[in-house]
Amino acid sequence: MTTSALDPHAVTASDGHDPHGVTDPAITQKSLNADSLRLISKPGPWWWGIFILDLTILAIGMIAERNQIALGIGVAGHTRPVMWASYVTNFVFWVGIAHCGTLVSAVLFLFRSHFRRSVYRIAEAMTVFGVMTAGLFPIIHLGRPWFPYWLFPYPNQRQLWPNFRSPLEWDVFAVTTYMTVSTVFFLVGMIPDAAAARDRAKSAIAKAWFTIFSMGWTGSNVQWKHYYTAYLFFAALATPLVFSVHSVVSWDFAMAQVPGWHSTIFAPYFVAGAIFSGVAMVINLIIPIRKAFKLEHIVTTDHMEKLAKLVLFTSTIVGYSYLTEFFMAWYGPSKYERDIFWWRATGHFAWAFWIMFTCNVIIPLSLWFKPVRRNMAVLFVLCLFVNVGMWFERFVIIVTSLAHPFEPATWDINYRMSWTEAAVLAGSFAWFLMYFLIFIRVLPAFSIAEVKETLIPPKRKAAA
């Protein structure tokens, strides 16, 4: 290694790309452009097949939602006392998914973790689409979904303002802010690559399309200088949001006095959980893409292993949080708290709790073993488990706590997920995947500019 340790773009072997180009196939400046932009091409039958299947599922979800709006939220399984259930679970789940992108692009950028370079674009896209999916659920779950704008503080002749004391109101601001910043960050990061795509575009339409995203990029030194400064600032701006958004989401629960919700651990616990599920989702998205488009040399197994370590790390935080909650329930003075935690692990919904615990704490323990981290098939399945587990984590928090409130007379176990809820949940995945499928075909899904930084610059060959 000849590069200086102080060089912010210094490359080490552990960053995954072999700078000496001995990977097979070797990455060169040229091949990188070609490989990365290869995705932007006419889709084949596989893509169309998946896309049409996806739209079908989405249509089913939308029909279910239409039915729900026409008949009432009663077609979902909510009961008194379980007034929130799968829709809020989905909301928190998707906000959590949306967390990873900003973490990978901003936090890891500031920490100079260069393995992020090959995966951050996918992570950011996942963030934007994740927030777009998450943002639907607060509306879907409303009793009167035609009035969501009442939650926004707009001036009106009734002189009515929203209630700024309500954590749901904080959600409105947290999620919209996060949506804005992550979108801007996503678009800014893409400028040089969009320019590269623009320059290679053959049709006028494609050229015009990429011109929009490249925002007049010419690749001049001044632009690069400003670009990196801006990127740094956005990274600094986005970093607190990684922590704030999910903290605020967690306060939807922690600020309520429902036993099982009312806990100060919720903010860090939710942030860790969000990163946990987000990274798992990134792995789930990247593994098929890198396989399908033969990009194993760009997103190397080393990169995947690092993501896997992140999963392992956050899994331990989540596991620690679970145990802390139980410890505090036992140690603390509240009989309500003690009761709900005991019931959660042993009562009617114990199956959900144990799915959560197994998927989020026990299964990820296998990531301590290097062969597991480096085996893509195993890693893929493991991350699916993590996502299932994290969905159930929110389900357990929401449904079990609500089903077992203060008043014993109102305890009830009659919440059942209805077909409508299942269809809307499936539809939300389809909605998310629809954007993602389109994205990988119309915008550069892998960073060219940043990966190139890890390559040895081409040198003129010495004269023979």
Added chain:
Amino acid sequence: MSDSVVFTRRDFLKLAGIGVAAATSGCAQPAEKLIPYLVAPQDILPGIPYWYASTCRECSAGCGTLVKTREGRAIKIEGNPEHPVSRGALCARGQASLQGFYDPDRVVAPMLREGGAWKKLTWDDALKLASEKLGAARTSGKTIALITDHAPGSFEGLAQAWTAAAGGTHLVFEAFHPHAQREANRRTFGVAALPEYDFEQANFVVSFGGDFLETWGSPVAQARGFAAMRARPEAGFVAVEPRLSLTGANADEWVAVKPGGEMAMALGMVHVIIADGLASNGAGVADIVAAYTPEAVEAQTDVPSVTITRLARRFAQASPSLAVPGGIAGQSEQAVATAAAVNLLNWVVGNVGQTVRFDRAMNDEAVSPFSELQRLAESMEQGNVAALVVHGANPAYAAPGWSGFAAAAAKVPFKLSLSSVMDETTELCDLVLPSSHALESLGDSEAVRGIHSIQQPSMQRLPMFDTRPAGDTLIALARGAGFGAKMPATWEEHVIGNWKTLHGRAGAGRPWDVFWNDVRRVGGVWDEPAATSVSWKGAPTFAAPELRGGGDLALVLMPGVHYDGRGANKPWLQELPDPTSKIVWGSWVEMHPQTAARVGVQDGEVVKVETEAGSVELPVYVYGGIRKDTIAIPLGQGHTAYGRFAKGTGVNALALLSPAQDAASGSVAYLSARAKVTKSARVSTVAMTQRNKQQHDREIAQVIPVAALLAGTAGAGHAGGEHAAGAGAEGATGGHHAAPIEQTRLGRYTEPQQRPPGWTPPAHAVTAAEPEMHVRGPRQNPVDQGSYAPNLAKHRWAMAIDLNACTGCAACVVACNAENNIPYVGPELVRRGREMMWIRIERYDERLDSAKHDVRFVPMMCQQCGDAPCETVCPVYATYHNPEGLNAQVYNRCVGTRYCSNNCPYKVRSFNFFDYSAPEKETFAFAEPLNWQLNPDVTVRSKGVMEKCTFCIQRILEGKGNARDENRPLRDQEIQTACQQGCPSRAIVFGDLMDDASQVSKLSRGSDRRYWVLNDLNTKPAVTYLKRIEREIVT
């Protein structure tokens, strides 16, 4: 600036509002049509309620009612405060009678059966046809039978005159009428009457299966007296019954007697009283009970002899005491003997004349014993009845199948029904001439002798139902058939004629017009009771009843809120959680946990109950309050007709009865069968509103031992630190309610928590586990805290609920439903937890073992918290705190996040999961004309919004408006919430905390029994509960 892009804020909002809901139809608000009075009726002022005094006709008690009408429509029925029976309250059944009036399945016009179908006729044609048939029947040499329900007063007079003129027989059918007790009174006291039981005077009550708070006797009056008695800490109540009823749940002690053992138990008590020389009227009866030594009785009844001795001594010493004979559930083949044994018990200690008084007896002479129905059925079977006319009674359903009534009716050539509903009996008939409902026709009632009660038509006859008063129909038929010569010209003339006669006797010098106006205003005239003294005439032979059949379980059939089945067509009653099981819309069988384990079923699973007579399949309710050798099934369900709400709901348990009746009185022996229970393959569909009936240490329903109450609140002044981990120590002693009095502090729970022996609080649980001791000095009363605006407002609304008075009868629930336009949702949605009631009666079965049981009821509605958890979490201020301390709910601001419900510790908010108010929706809960009942002062909520108790804010506004109009301050108790108004035992008090003299102020600030539910959450509830007084069993 160019105008080419015009995108107004309004358009933007429209689009934004469509949101995900684009291209859907659900968001369209239905067009509302307002139709003004083009020609306004005179005497009706819009917005002003008019009240009409009337009489309830749902059972034989004859409670006086006031019917509230708005814009000419009856919208609510309340008790008449002037009426000596109801005194202002009304039970759940009485209040729900409004839905019988507005039943969408009433018969719309005269109907003739042609083949299998009903054909509409005009009244003229129908009357002509019926008259011809009756005329022919009259001359056929056979008889004409008229069956009516018990309508004491002018109608029964008319019916008797009618049958006399027709040469027929008149039969008054009341399935649950206590003939056995009447007969027992005749034999033992020489008076064939049902006395008035004065609970208020009694110091000790023993009920031998009498469900006097539910269906037996005059429940409203009895509940009132019972609550007054229970306000005295020393007054005790013991229930002797095999299955713990709602009435028994209010007892201090439950003696789980063997089914049918009540008689022996009563005689055993008499034996002890005489043997101990405690009898005041013991002469000549010692021989009768010589064989009933406590030991002998123990063998017969499973009741320990020490219990019999103990109860007998207390019964004799606590004079006056009261023994109450059994209700329907205990009516066996020895019903007369059982009632006579209870009479004897009352007689020997001198209760007769004191707490058992014959001066206000029920006016039930006209009611026919069941044996007369059998005779009629026999006569019909033999073809001796040419025509059958039925009005108000439904023997085809309410008489057990073995009576043969339904089969015999087929042999009658012409059957005419005057019913207003297509019930089982009407379905057997050939012609229906629908009668008007009691609320739309004139009538009167003398259910209790000397209490003449008017039944005013409170509104015009409903236009969608072409009905006539039954009296007019009978008169017209008599005329048409040629025997009407002696009949009055019209029904109205007949009724007024009777009142004119009464005027001559009871007019007290008033001219007729004044008298008649007074009658209609007050609700009737009440004669002074004539003192009637009775003496012991002799006892019948006492023999223990036998149960039939090969099963191993005694079958108890218990009456409930549907009474003899007539309540089943009212959705308010169908959706009223049963006080015991909290099951709605159906039937169930109650079974002891050990019995259920033996049969191999769990709570909610379906079993097949078989007797010699038949079998039914129904879900199990596992209930500790029943003997292991007994099962119990409620009556009144399982209709095969009677409208959409009754038909097919539950099962009719009468099918399990084989022919068995009390020989002495002819009454049906409801307790006569043994049953066999086997697990069924059917899947349960039981709908239950409260699944968990344990408190889990949460102290929702609290009690105070008598000793603690009488000792005063010694620690009140210095509630604080001296109490160190006392709860644990109390629990460790193991005894129930043995808490040392010095540990009883004001506001602190006086009951020990149920903890395992040897339990000590963990060392770290130092403070919050006992939050009470750190707050609640006298100035820290939660009702005086919290956010309301003492500077802005003149009132702070609050409520006090006396759990010592509350019997758990749920009359308040129906009152609230009626007042606040609360929709029913049906069994399917109740199963999914979507019931809409704003007030519920929580039941906690603390202990259900025999002898010392502990069942607690807590009416739970919005606590109108001073610091309400629901308010802070609503993002749009749909729920907010008004200056008078109410948690106001703004329906049209609610977007339906349901966060408020999640954060409500009391879970008293209901959510409109579906559209219950849109006629085009399947979930519509107000099918025409049920929607006529809606209170115009209260919004009918649309789908997707949260709703909750508002302390009847419309009544608050009305009261404040009236006071302002009259330029005076509000009077205490001028405003009553619907639940308070309807409560028979006067457990609920509503009022203003800023008025120091108000009742609610005194109770909330001064009662020794006060506490607040979940007070450790610091919600500062405005509802103060008063602990139930827990009596020790004196041994």
